[in-house]
Amino acid sequence: MTPSPNNHSRLAMTGLFAAFTVALGVLESFIALPVPGVRIGLSNVGIMLCLYLIDFPAAMYVAVTKSILVPLLTGNLIVKMSIALPSTLAATAIMGFAVLLMRKFTTPLSIGALGAVAHICTQFFVVKNLYIKADAIYNLLPYFCFFSVLTGVLTGYITRIIINNIREDQRCISCFKK
Amino acid sequence: MKKSKFDILIIAVLTAASLFFMLDVQSGEKRLYLIDKNTKEEIKLEDRDISLDNGHVIIQVTSEGARFLESDCPNRICIKQGWVKNCGDTAVCVPKHLALVMECKEQDYDAISQ
Amino acid sequence: MPKLLARILCCFLIVALYGCKESYKTEQFYAMGTFVSITVPEDDADVIVDARSKITALEAAVKVDTEKFNKNPRYKPRLAISELISRGKAYELITDGRFSIYSATVSKLYGFPEGAYRVPEQAEIDTALDNISRGTNVTMDLGAYAKGWIVDEAINEIKDAGVKTAMVNAGGDLFALGKRPDRDWRVAIQDPKNNRDYISIINLENMAVATSGDYERFFKAQDGRTIFHIFDATTGQNPEYYHSVSVIASTTEEADGLSTAFFLINPAEVRAKCKKLNTPVLLYTVNGNIMKLCGWEKFEKK
Numbered sequence: 001m002t003p004s005p006n007n008h009s010r011l012a013m014t015g016l017f018a019a020f021t022v023a024l025g026v027l028e029s030f031i032a033l034p035v036p037g038v039r040i041g042l043s044n045v046g047i048m049l050c051l052y053l054i055d056f057p058a059a060m061y062v063a064v065t066k067s068i069l070v071p072l073l074t075g076n077l078i079v080k081m082s083i084a085l086p087s088t089l090a091a092t093a094i095m096g097f098a099v100l101l102m103r104k105f106t107t108p109l110s111i112g113a114l115g116a117v118a119h120i121c122t123q124f125f126v127v128k129n130l131y132i133k134a135d136a137i138y139n140l141l142p143y144f145c146f147f148s149v150l151t152g153v154l155t156g157y158i159t160r161i162i163i164n165n166i167r168e169d170q171r172c173i174s175c176f177k178k
Numbered sequence: 179m180k181k182s183k184f185d186i187l188i189i190a191v192l193t194a195a196s197l198f199f200m201l202d203v204q205s206g207e208k209r210l211y212l213i214d215k216n217t218k219e220e221i222k223l224e225d226r227d228i229s230l231d232n233g234h235v236i237i238q239v240t241s242e243g244a245r246f247l248e249s250d251c252p253n254r255i256c257i258k259q260g261w262v263k264n265c266g267d268t269a270v271c272v273p274k275h276l277a278l279v280m281e282c283k284e285q286d287y288d289a290i291s292q
Numbered sequence: 293m294p295k296l297l298a299r300i301l302c303c304f305l306i307v308a309l310y311g312c313k314e315s316y317k318t319e320q321f322y323a324m325g326t327f328v329s330i331t332v333p334e335d336d337a338d339v340i341v342d343a344r345s346k347i348t349a350l351e352a353a354v355k356v357d358t359e360k361f362n363k364n365p366r367y368k369p370r371l372a373i374s375e376l377i378s379r380g381k382a383y384e385l386i387t388d389g390r391f392s393i394y395s396a397t398v399s400k401l402y403g404f405p406e407g408a409y410r411v412p413e414q415a416e417i418d419t420a421l422d423n424i425s426r427g428t429n430v431t432m433d434l435g436a437y438a439k440g441w442i443v444d445e446a447i448n449e450i451k452d453a454g455v456k457t458a459m460v461n462a463g464g465d466l467f468a469l470g471k472r473p474d475r476d477w478r479v480a481i482q483d484p485k486n487n488r489d490y491i492s493i494i495n496l497e498n499m500a501v502a503t504s505g506d507y508e509r510f511f512k513a514q515d516g517r518t519i520f521h522i523f524d525a526t527t528g529q530n531p532e533y534y535h536s537v538s539v540i541a542s543t544t545e546e547a548d549g550l551s552t553a554f555f556l557i558n559p560a561e562v563r564a565k566c567k568k569l570n571t572p573v574l575l576y577t578v579n580g581n582i583m584k585l586c587g588w589e590k591f592e593k594k
Contacts, residue, residue, distance in 0.1 A: 036258030076252050079273050102184065110188035117192050131272050134213040136279035139268040145196035153189060209488075220488075287493050288331070288472070291503040291538055292464040292482040 014050065014058040018065045021046025025070035038147045041116055041155055043070065047092055048108055048115070048159040053166065056096040063092040082130060087122035094118040108163065112156025116148035205265055206284035210244055212237070215275040235274055244278050246271060319344070324351050324439050325405075326463030330446070332455055339453040343446040343460065350442045354434055362431050376434060376441055379545065383437070383553040386565050390556040392525035394424045396433035399523050402511075405435070409511035411519065417528035424525050440465050440502055440548025447544070460544075464503050465551075467544045468496035484535035484576055491582055492574055494540065494591040502547035504555050505536035522555050531556045538574040539566075540591055546571065559583060 025043035033040065043066050050059040067088040071080035095115040098106070124141050128134070210221045212228070221228070221239060227247065228237040236248040243263035246256040249271055256271035265282035318331040319340045328347060330340050354376070357369040369377065380393035396404075397420045403409035423429045439462050446460045447467045457470035459477055468477035476495035483489035484505050494501065510520035524531050537554045541547035550571055554562045559575055566573045566586035575583040 037253075037255045076273065083272070105182050105184040106188065107182055107185050110182075110185040113189050113192050117196075127270075127272055131215065131275045132213055132270060132277045133216045134211075134218050134277065134279070136211065136213060136218075136268060136281065137270055137277055139266050139279065140270065142196045142199035142202075146193065146200060149189060149192045149196060287478040287480040287490075288468075289329075289459060289461045289466055289477070290464060290480050290482050290490070291466060291501050292487075292505065292508075 018062045021066045029074045044155045090122040091115040091119035108156040108159040113152035116152025120148040206282045213277040328462045331459040336455045390524045391553045394430040395525040396431040398528045436552040437549030440544035443544040467500040500544035500547040502551045503538040504551040536576045540572040
């Protein structure tokens with residue numbers, strides 16, 4: 001990936017996205033969906049914006065910040081962090097890889113879905129290996145996987161709207177590479 | 179950015195995969211298990227309550243199945259997951275390392291030697 | 293036109309799949325002190341009647357001749373039964389006399405098989421052991437392997453009728469004739485500690501398996517000991533090595549007899565003997581270990 005126009009602006013934008021992502025993460029803990037255990041994964045919007053508008057290292061940085069700060073702000077620190085950190089990093093890695101390979105012929109819609117599926121799969125893997133050491137919990141994975149595709153597409157859709165808007169906004173043109 | 183066919187393909191594959199595993203329904207003889215971190219023990223299906231974690235978690239068992247009745251974990255997801263009654267039903271409480279699973283196994287033998 | 297072709301293909305497929313699915317008929321009845329089940333292909337269901345009457349006839353023959361012999365030691369049993377009696381020698385040799393067709397001399401002191409159960413005085417046991425070693429005033433019981441032999445005879449009856457695939461199961465002592473259409477016969481070995489669990493599942497084709505366990509017939513003595521139906525003919529006591537012993541062999545008689553014989557000797561001896569006899573063994577020891585010997589694993593589910 002080519003570097004952003006200048007390093008200061010890159011740093012500033014990364015910080016901005018990190019703050020945005022953490023805010024979304026905290027906000028989301030107040031949104032209860034009717035399906036138990038399912039989250040929209042709004043903070044993924046911030047990470048995806050980073051991937052598309054800045055670069056992969058910046059996205060990883062935001063991912064780490066988010067998965068440490070959000071548990072810190074919403075409680076139940078150890079359990080949440082031990083699950084969130086690996087799964088957010090895995091999701092970011094998968095999405096980064098997908099953007100790198102398929103940027104030309106995909107949009108955030110499918111990237112979001114991929115990331116969400118990667119996220120939920122890693123979550124299950126971590127829970128299975130750290131907390132409930134029984135294969136039986138994988139019974140639930142298909143359901144969560146299905147919902148994660150939906151929420152992933154939703155966050156991807158939001159990301160796409162934001163990207164399209166930012167790109168048309170004159171003030172932002174200099175901030176990001178096309 | 180415009181819609182792309184590739185998007186639809188990826189989303190379709192992911193959905194199909196999760197639906198495929200969802201429809202992979204088990205059948206056969208039902209057995210209820212309580213998983214507590216590393217241990218997995220079978221629970222007899224008879225009316226009673228099981229108290230765990232010094233009474234912070236209560237599991238209700240009936241002849242049909244079981245559910246988390248009470249738990250002081252933050253999100254109470256395990257309670258919302260409801261009854262574990264049918265093959266493959268699972269309720270998980272991650273903060274307490276607890277899970278209820280209904281496993282079903284088709285009899286895959288023709289005779290028993292005893 | 294392609295649609296029509298597809299439909300025809302579909303029909304073929306359904307017919308082919310249906311044809312594959314051979315269905316079996318199972319008849320269960322009570323004989324030899326246990327539930328016996330005979331499973332044959334539905335088309336050959338007629339053979340069940342013959343096999344069943346063979347089993348009842350042989351059971352009666354064994355019972356009558358055993359009783360007559362026990363009343364009068366000079367009684368000459370019919371040929372088939374005296375052959376069966378002589379086979380007990382092999383198991384006696386394998387176990388250095390711990391196995392005996394006369395061990396009922398001891399076990400009846402305890403009240404087996406019918407009860408009222410009690411723990412006999414040591415003097416009574418000593419007299420019985422003395423009688424067994426001298427072969428006088430003894431009670432013969434072929435129960436350790438007669439059931440297996442009768443299963444084999446029932447299988448022969450089924451085979452003679454031209455049936456290629458069947459199973460005869462007498463309370464866990466069973467013979468699997470041929471294969472199922474799509475696979476071998478599969479037999480689960482029960483967990484002695486939990487009757488809903490299995491410690492092994494094996495595939496059998498023209499082979500027999502039998503299991504002896506300390507949970508089959510037992511009583512609780514007043515001092516809290518559990519006393520079960522298998523006795524060492526040299527000590528008059530229960531052997532103390534296993535909860536269950538399963539043996540795979542080419543005849544049910546051998547599997548049945550060996551599962552009792554191996555119950556009486558320690559695992560090292562079992563290992564040596566089963567190697568010589570080429571009979572896979574599964575031991576569930578009293579301290580809960582599962583030992584698979586002489587190629588048992590090869591029979592387990594792939």
